[in-house]
Amino acid sequence: MSALLTSPDRPGDASVESPAPAAGETPLSVVQTATLFDRRPLRTEGGDELGPVTVAYQTHGTLNAAKDNAVFVCHALTGDAHLAGRLSPDDRKPGWWDGFVGPGALSPDTQSAADQQDAGPGLDTDRHFVICANVLGGCSGTTGPGSLRPGTDGPPSNRWGLEFPFVTLGDIVEVHAELVREVFGIERLKAVIGGSLGGMQALEWAVRFPDRVAASIAIASAASLGAQGIGFNAVGRRAILTDPHFRGGEYHAAVERGEPGPDAGLALARMLAHITYLSEANIARKFGRRLQRPSREPGAGPDGFQHDISKEVQFQIESYLDYQGRRFTQRFDANSLLYLTRAMDHFDLARGRGSLSEALGRATARFLILSYTTDWLFPTAGSRDVVRALLAAGGDVTFAELDSPYGHDAFLIEEELPRLGRIVNAFLG
Amino acid sequence: MSALLTSPDRPGDASVESPAPAAGETPLSVVQTATLFDRRPLRTEGGDELGPVTVAYQTHGTLNAAKDNAVFVCHALTGDAHLAGRLSPDDRKPGWWDGFVGPGALSPDTQSAADQQDAGPGLDTDRHFVICANVLGGCSGTTGPGSLRPGTDGPPSNRWGLEFPFVTLGDIVEVHAELVREVFGIERLKAVIGGSLGGMQALEWAVRFPDRVAASIAIASAASLGAQGIGFNAVGRRAILTDPHFRGGEYHAAVERGEPGPDAGLALARMLAHITYLSEANIARKFGRRLQRPSREPGAGPDGFQHDISKEVQFQIESYLDYQGRRFTQRFDANSLLYLTRAMDHFDLARGRGSLSEALGRATARFLILSYTTDWLFPTAGSRDVVRALLAAGGDVTFAELDSPYGHDAFLIEEELPRLGRIVNAFLG
Incomplete structure (x- = not known):
């Protein structure tokens, strides 16, 4: 923070x-x-x-x-x-x-x-x-x-x-x-x-x-x-709890030693939550079905979209959610998200x-x-x-x-x- | 199957x-x-x-x-x-x-x-x-x-x-x-x-x-x-791709050796998808805010709810989603979910x-x-x-x-x- x-x-x-x-x-x-x-x-x-x-x-x-x-x-x-x-x-x-x-x-x-x-x-x-x-x-x-x-x-x-x-x-x-x-x-x-x-x-x-x-x-x-809201919170918590770097909530010492924390799970929880904060009409207007970047890289098909299945970010909405998730891990603690969603x-x-x-x-x-x-x-x-x-x-x-x-x-x-x-x-x- | x-x-x-x-x-x-x-x-x-x-x-x-x-x-x-x-x-x-x-x-x-x-x-x-x-x-x-x-x-x-x-x-x-x-x-x-x-x-x-x-x-x-639909699919794919047992999609051999596959990620993807398949009004009627089981276990507060933060399933809706996620891993392949959501x-x-x-x-x-x-x-x-x-x-x-x-x-x-x-x-x- x-x-x-x-x-x-x-x-x-x-x-x-x-x-x-x-x-x-x-x-x-x-x-x-x-x-x-x-x-x-x-x-x-x-x-x-x-x-x-x-x-x-x-x-x-x-x-x-x-x-x-x-x-x-x-x-x-x-x-x-x-x-x-x-x-x-x-x-x-x-x-x-x-x-x-x-x-x-x-x-x-x-x-x-x-x-x-x-x-x-x-x-x-x-x-x-x-x-x-x-x-x-x-x-x-x-x-x-x-x-x-x-x-x-x-x-x-x-x-x-x-x-x-x-x-x-x-x-x-x-x-x-x-x-x-x-x-x-x-x-x-x-x-x-x-x-x-x-x-x-x-x-x-x-x-x-x-x-x-x-x-x-x-x-x-x-x-x-x-x-429905409890369900979304549950999925977000699950992402944190199953992150191998979560270590049962005891990740602080590891992070202080320079090892990874449960950032992947925390980012995923945020990506999901972020979808629920936005209206469908607004993200349709803001991102629609636009591709992040019609790709000419190897793996890109004739239509310009990326055919590499492991490539996570293809549409603009994916790029936006990915960014929101990554940014969130820099300012928020995974355990706090567990406690506060449970309070909610x-x-x-x-x-x-x-x-x-x-x-x-x-x-x-x-x-x-x-x-x-x-x-x-x-x-x-x-x-x-x-x-x-x-x-x-x-x-x-x-x-x-x-x-x-x-x-x-x-x-x-x-x-x-x-x-x-x-x-x-x-x-x- | x-x-x-x-x-x-x-x-x-x-x-x-x-x-x-x-x-x-x-x-x-x-x-x-x-x-x-x-x-x-x-x-x-x-x-x-x-x-x-x-x-x-x-x-x-x-x-x-x-x-x-x-x-x-x-x-x-x-x-x-x-x-x-x-x-x-x-x-x-x-x-x-x-x-x-x-x-x-x-x-x-x-x-x-x-x-x-x-x-x-x-x-x-x-x-x-x-x-x-x-x-x-x-x-x-x-x-x-x-x-x-x-x-x-x-x-x-x-x-x-x-x-x-x-x-x-x-x-x-x-x-x-x-x-x-x-x-x-x-x-x-x-x-x-x-x-x-x-x-x-x-x-x-x-x-x-x-x-x-x-x-x-x-x-x-x-x-x-x-x-919005692409966003939900992206979150589900992310859960699979970041599961440590996913192994870049090469998990079949490991599973055949008796090692775990990306079940946690696959279950999480299903839990999320399942929420989107149901109407808010219907799950409100079916599950509402009912607790899975007012608990008298250690950790349960005077109101009967479970205060152990790591206990994932507290509300009935959580139990239902958990069940849907686990059942899904018994019948569906994680790689197929990646391919078919991308096709969608x-x-x-x-x-x-x-x-x-x-x-x-x-x-x-x-x-x-x-x-x-x-x-x-x-x-x-x-x-x-x-x-x-x-x-x-x-x-x-x-x-x-x-x-x-x-x-x-x-x-x-x-x-x-x-x-x-x-x-x-x-x-x-």
Whole structure:
């Protein structure tokens, strides 16, 4: 990961600001870390105890004196704390939701209605204090299966690996709630927002901590994953578990010695997942049936296509997926993908809370539920189930199905962010 | 494969019958083989020469004297020649389209309209002579990458492996056309019918041999595969190619020595493919989020689910996919899956024939195009493209989108066969 991890920072109740840029410099964003659960351990939903827990987080904007302008952003399956901005001047890319979070929205008082339509990002850091933290079980600064295991220091491995406790979305939200209260002294969030697995967390936040969440925004999400989604996750996990370099999750020591890790399995899992993030119509338009390169090499037939069966990449879509898979192995840990897809599979907002409506009835938050027309991994039907349950519980809910060609990934696509920003801005008021 | 392969049988122009059952016995079906391209080799579309070619086939019913009652059935990606009936008294299952092919339809003259609605199988073997043959590149009796390579007889392998020529659907159809003419002396088929990859072959038959096909029936099919389908195939191939036991396709000798083959990769490819064959709604109904077995084993949490991350099968859908994957490795060859998915990827009915409409304009057949509402691998849009191209070419086409919960697999599901049978019966007249 490219995330810059600074030393743990515990300002307690003090308000936290992004570092001020030096004159003439573009402001850089930082990823900080906090150590939590060091006095008493986290007790997970699975019954394990874990502590201390390191959490990597990033903030944008300024927490006001009343501490009532904080918005917590929940990242999706393979996201991280690096929400916006660049971590260094030569950082290749800004944070994953850079186009959605930042300063610059004009005050509603000083602009025309037409201007408002185009005004600013979804989360205006001139008004909001935005926090984003890496999830428990992740691999980008927060404690996870790749972390050093306390009390161990020798071979074969001093990393948790598969000995790391089972993690649920409830556990992930507990850790973030601790961060919000312990580090920032924030009692009540103005909003929690996220897409996909982040949207599941936004729902869990509102139900688990009814008094601490004023608004919950769940995008391209659901109250639980369906059988098809579990099936895709299972195939991805299988690819990792059967990779001979996976070594039962104990690959860290081998990788440190320069031996291969389970990159082939991890890449395969990502290739598959990536297909499910895109709409069929969009990849048909983007890649269609175009060949990667009509080949004149030996083995190429008269039509220019490659007749060597072992040549994996022939069509452009194959090249694209291959690239996505390889790139993913440079930034993500195989064990984390196992833990986080299992957390996703097992998430069920209603479990242990009666019905979905009874679960959502616990919340006091206003809800904004958004889905995308071409998202077939988290289809609109799943969002509608949440909306219906909220209405049955007498909840305050706004719902929109957004027409988009981009499938499940739409909430991350730059072109979609202005519209998403207008909707979220209007909802937050 | 359980297919019973008898010695090559070349009755030439003689009419061929299914063997008559002994008194009191259930008639058994047989898979026969023919040797083709022994005088001159097959020249593949890729420019290779291959011969002789063994073809495994099965027939049901009796070829009439005019030889105008033959229907050729094209099987799908992993199907085989074993179309209907049991190969032995203890055969666990009948052929793959047993409920669609068989004797028993009453004459339309002797029954009421209401009776006709429920009458008989789709392909009535009292009237039709039905032929089904395993595809070139397959692994169920027809020459493929697992076949013995002529002129080789020593280690490391005397099987083709990845040295087998690249195969197209055009090549597959050429071989079957040779079978139909050389073995049975049939000049013109009453119909060619198939689903999925079989439907692609049915279209290719009608375009490649305009004078030899009177009717073409393509079910749950398309004139080419889209980017999403190519992507899924690519992920499945990747699983095989990266399996350490794949050995560059040279695993046959190792397997014969009792060492493992690329079963893990092959099973993974099947698990993924199987998800794409089912509709989301149907697996939601069939499996939902039910756990395989609320566990009280060590590692199980208070909610009964298994917290051991390395335990692959937790939900019922995972158990089902695991079973499908393992079962598949017992009947299918990894190299064949590589060749046949590549044939599917590269199939494009229009290529080299101007437009799709110009391609289909070559055909003289009547067409029946059928799709299923919940088929998302070969969605109705692909069938509509074929229908539109046929209409533009002045073709004779009947089209129906059938409402079904079963997704792409619908044409194989027993419950769907009576309706499919009525439609095909009515079309064939």
